[in-house]
Amino acid sequence: MTGVLDIVALRSLVAIADHGGFHRAATVLQLSQSAVSQHVRRLEKVVGFPLVRRDGRVSRFTSEGTLLLEDARRVLAAHDHALDRIGAGRPRPALVLGSTEHAADELLPRVTRALGEVTAGSMVRYRFDRSSMLNEAVDRGDLDLAMYIGERQGSDSHLVGALPLRWLAAPGWTPAAPGDTIPLVVIDQPCTIRRRALQSLADSGYRSTVVGEAAYLAGVLNAARAGLGVALIAGDGTPDGLVPRTDLPAVQPENLYLRGRAGLDARLVEAAKDALAESLVEART
Template sequence: MSAVLDIVPLRSLVAVAECGGFHRAAAALHITQSAVSQHVRKLEKVLDRPLVVRDGRRGRFTPEGEALLAEARRILFAHDEALRRLGVESSDGVIVVGSSEHAADQLLPEIATALRNVFPRRQVRFRLDRSGRLAQAVDNGSVDVAVVLSADRGEFAGMLPLRWYAAPSFRLPPPGEPLPLVVFDEPCALRRRAVEALSAAGREPAIACEAAYLAGILAAARAGLGVAVLAGVGGRPEGLVPLAGLPPIEPTALRIRVRAGAPSSLASVAASAVAQVVAGP
């Protein structure tokens, strides 16, 4: 068999999905946007079919692209776990930073700059994932430091403000009718915040769409399927607008988790960077 799926292009493909576009994927991977595009084209050439349809800085996955994305996640997980078990990852000068996707476009550059200032000879590599999986990765040592949504464990870094967002064409249903929500699948702190806020205000939530990653949430909300709760820092998500007329949502805590044996300053450096982002200008 001559066809080969290389690890580096697969990592770029996953980053496009998890970061919500080519531009953010490039920032997370610390490569150029053209390099990300080249990686995706390389995969398309191997499979001889389109995987991602470009839409400005964003990308819409084709059915074939979604299928490869699922395989890519499995391949990368097996690859990274193999390196960890063989003791390679700890000796190559890489700091692996895990981050929730929420506000990632603001958090990643700030964290990367802070870590490079303190560890100038170390390479910084990011892994974007759900908070629960990141916490597990910290515990098993495959991630050095992670920014997670958490109510308890880890060093407190700040409160992440939350807002309601919807497509410009979306109209709130009349009072008394269920409000369609676009949410992450469980467990999810933002989902719980949304349901609690609506229930406290006497509004009935109705789950219209569930997604595992931010790209799916954004796509469903842009399609007008319902209202999404997203981070309220930085610019508004492309194709969505803040939605008035709904109860305010309690912010959620951002905490820093660090693996056993990691440099003691990792937590404080990351926490300081996160605090600057959520504090705003």
């Protein structure tokens, strides 16, 4: 055997994939970003291939990295199972709740309280990701519940309401003159709200162009705060450093769905559904 794969480094590799990059992985693992980078380099030294490449702010797995990621999940699952069997594993959260970033701060507190009542106050762990990634995690059994937007996925998804879509920009942002092109900052493809933004402007006779894109919502908000352009955001809240723009075409709300993994206690799904519905109503009163 020419090398040994470090279990800690493998956990960092999986976290990069699950949470969308080095920075988010470091936050979840409670490590520095440089430590996560060192873990990846350690694995690359063992296997002899690049595993993750930086493409701007986006981290993309190489073909070798994708192969190792599949095995890393199996290795970690076996490792954690072995510890659990002898009672040496860390306490595992009772429930894993996934959510898109849109309006999460408005919806999660009530949902968490509702789930805690059903599970007698057991811990809830969170995962924030895109709708497609959340649904894949539900299919794998990695998530217990997922709150997502976009097209409905599977017959086990429940429509719980809709999130308003609003145009936001920096306070000093100057809108384009009539006939000029509207600069947009968006999440990179595929993204439901990106598509809605472009389509709504086109339907209203506006020309638009994407001047900035990011892998996650935080990057879009930062670009809008910097005055690069206007962003279409889901939810009733207004993030710091941004103001609503009512001089652009109104966009119809985006449906919000809830989906539970196969075999999940139906009481949890019902509690989450009720809490989401109440949160959406409360936000409009």
